[in-house]
Amino acid sequence: xxxxxxxxxxxxxxxQPNYELSARKALAKLGVKLVDLENMTCCxxxxxxxxxxxxxxxxAAYNICLAEEADLDLITLCSGxxxxxxxxxxxxxxxxxxxxxxxxxxxxAGKEFLGSKEVKHYLQVLVEDVGIxxxxxxxxxxxxxxxxxxxxxxxxxxxxxxxxxxxxERPSILENxxxxxxxxxxxxxNKLKCCGGLLRGYSDEIALDLARxxxxxxxxxxxxxxATLCPFCFVALxxxxxxxxxxxxxxxxxxxxxxxxxxxxxxxxxPKELALETHKVKVDxxxxxxx
Amino acid sequence: MQYLExxxxxxxxxxxxxxQKMLGETINLCYQCGxxxxxxxxxxxxxxxxxREVIKLSLLGKRDEVISGEAIWLxxxxxxxxxxxxxxxxxxxxxxxxxxxxxxxxxxPNIYSEFASAISNDGRIVKxxxxxxxxxxxxxLPPLQPTGVDALRKILSATGFNKLQLxxxxxx
Numbered sequence: 001x002x003x004x005x006x007x008x009x010x011x012x013x014x015x016q017p018n019y020e021l022s023a024r025k026a027l028a029k030l031g032v033k034l035v036d037l038e039n040m041t042c043c044x045x046x047x048x049x050x051x052x053x054x055x056x057x058x059x060a061a062y063n064i065c066l067a068e069e070a071d072l073d074l075i076t077l078c079s080g081x082x083x084x085x086x087x088x089x090x091x092x093x094x095x096x097x098x099x100x101x102x103x104x105x106x107x108x109a110g111k112e113f114l115g116s117k118e119v120k121h122y123l124q125v126l127v128e129d130v131g132i133x134x135x136x137x138x139x140x141x142x143x144x145x146x147x148x149x150x151x152x153x154x155x156x157x158x159x160x161x162x163x164x165x166x167x168x169e170r171p172s173i174l175e176n177x178x179x180x181x182x183x184x185x186x187x188x189x190n191k192l193k194c195c196g197g198l199l200r201g202y203s204d205e206i207a208l209d210l211a212r213x214x215x216x217x218x219x220x221x222x223x224x225x226x227a228t229l230c231p232f233c234f235v236a237l238x239x240x241x242x243x244x245x246x247x248x249x250x251x252x253x254x255x256x257x258x259x260x261x262x263x264x265x266x267x268x269x270x271p272k273e274l275a276l277e278t279h280k281v282k283v284d285x286x287x288x289x290x291x
Numbered sequence: 292m293q294y295l296e297x298x299x300x301x302x303x304x305x306x307x308x309x310x311q312k313m314l315g316e317t318i319n320l321c322y323q324c325g326x327x328x329x330x331x332x333x334x335x336x337x338x339x340x341x342x343r344e345v346i347k348l349s350l351l352g353k354r355d356e357v358i359s360g361e362a363i364w365l366x367x368x369x370x371x372x373x374x375x376x377x378x379x380x381x382x383x384x385x386x387x388x389x390x391x392x393x394x395x396x397x398x399x400p401n402i403y404s405e406f407a408s409a410i411s412n413d414g415r416i417v418k419x420x421x422x423x424x425x426x427x428x429x430x431x432l433p434p435l436q437p438t439g440v441d442a443l444r445k446i447l448s449a450t451g452f453n454k455l456q457l458x459x460x461x462x463x
């Protein structure tokens with residue numbers, strides 16, 4: 001059985017039980033064992049990188065040390081965590097000088113970064129460890145007739161020198177995984193453009209403008225839902241729709257659903273076990289199509 | 292004329308300061324082609340942010356203008372510009388470097404001081420409430436493992452992050 005140390009992060013346990021439950025259940029059904037390690041912390045994503053970049057490296061490296069001690073590679077669900085842990089892991093493996101510097105900091109917390117482990121996105125695990133053909137065979141409730149707008153967000157793909165999930169300009173991993181569930185992956189304008197999630201709280205106006213464009217483009221293309229990978233994209237587009245409704249009087253009623261939720265539904269997980277009430281924009285029509 | 296004016300006012304100290312940071316070391320390679328601005332989702336919707344302009348002002352040594360301004364905080368960290376820059380300037384990282392300097396000098400947007408406090412207090416930038424934590428078993432989720440907040444505080448103290456926060460509290 002494939003085993004990984006799960007890096008859960010902050011936003012998922014704090015706000016998105018729908019993401020955590022669907023990821024845990026789907027990965028368990030596919031034979032991927034997740035190990036919950038003690039003493040993990042925030043991954044130190046862009047908001048922390050913005051305050052002090054060196055600290056963010058040290059925090060990310062500290063968390064990687066915990067996986068090294070447990071002799072496990074890390075699996076991430078949140079794209080923010082994937083980015084910050086990958087940037088530190090790749091950056092420290094590439095520079096002895098930087099590694100020595102960060103290790104001086106880590107020694108204060110009794111840790112040493114060795115550079116012996118990998119940070120993986122769960123989509124990589126689905127493709128590399130489970131395999132698309134194997135996944136197709138495990139689908140018991142194909143999502144046929146569902147039109148899905150794949151949305152990668154930013155940090156699953158960029159900076160591509162560190163995150164290495166797929167081609168940053170022409171990715172296909174998410175579309176392939178959507179089609180593996182029997183659904184149709186549809187194209188739409190400006191698919192790879194940012195959702196504005198990280199500007200929420202600083203400039204809600206710009207953040208909502210970006211989210212609004214994503215909703216308009218996917219609606220126009222006839223999507224039944226937008227499949228997300230990142231909890232920040234989820235918030236920007238799901239809760240964002242309520243804000244867009246009150247601010248611009250525009251109603252999209254576009255379900256935002258994490259890929260792991262589509263995966264769970266297709267693998268036959270009971271929708272009642274998935275905390276789907278977390279969604280502000282209801283996903284009933286997706287569930288009825290999957291039953 | 293503008294060129295002469297720029298040449299006269301160039302202050303290399305600031306670009307040197309940025310180059311010494313682990314993030315701003317590539318900005319001197321910028322030849323102002325504007326690929327970053329045309330790839331930037333934020334620049335498309337507001338005139339308040341243009342990555343090419345931020346880099347230009349930084350190279351011209353307009354330190355105060357850049358550090359105290361709003362622009363550096365309007366980058367959405369999508370990394371499109373870094374991917375596409377023909378000179379391989381790490382533009383998003385330069386934005387982080389500029390924000391790091393701004394933070395040290397007390398130009399701190401509220402949301403960022405909240406992030407800084409949350410990480411030192413809880414070890415997480417988004418706190419998991421007791422209520423949510425207690426609900427986990429009823430949802431079929433395993434108990435949440437303890438957070439390594441003690442180790443984290445040692446790291447924050449070693450890098451001087453804690454002092455940054457003190458400074459921020461004094462300023463506010």
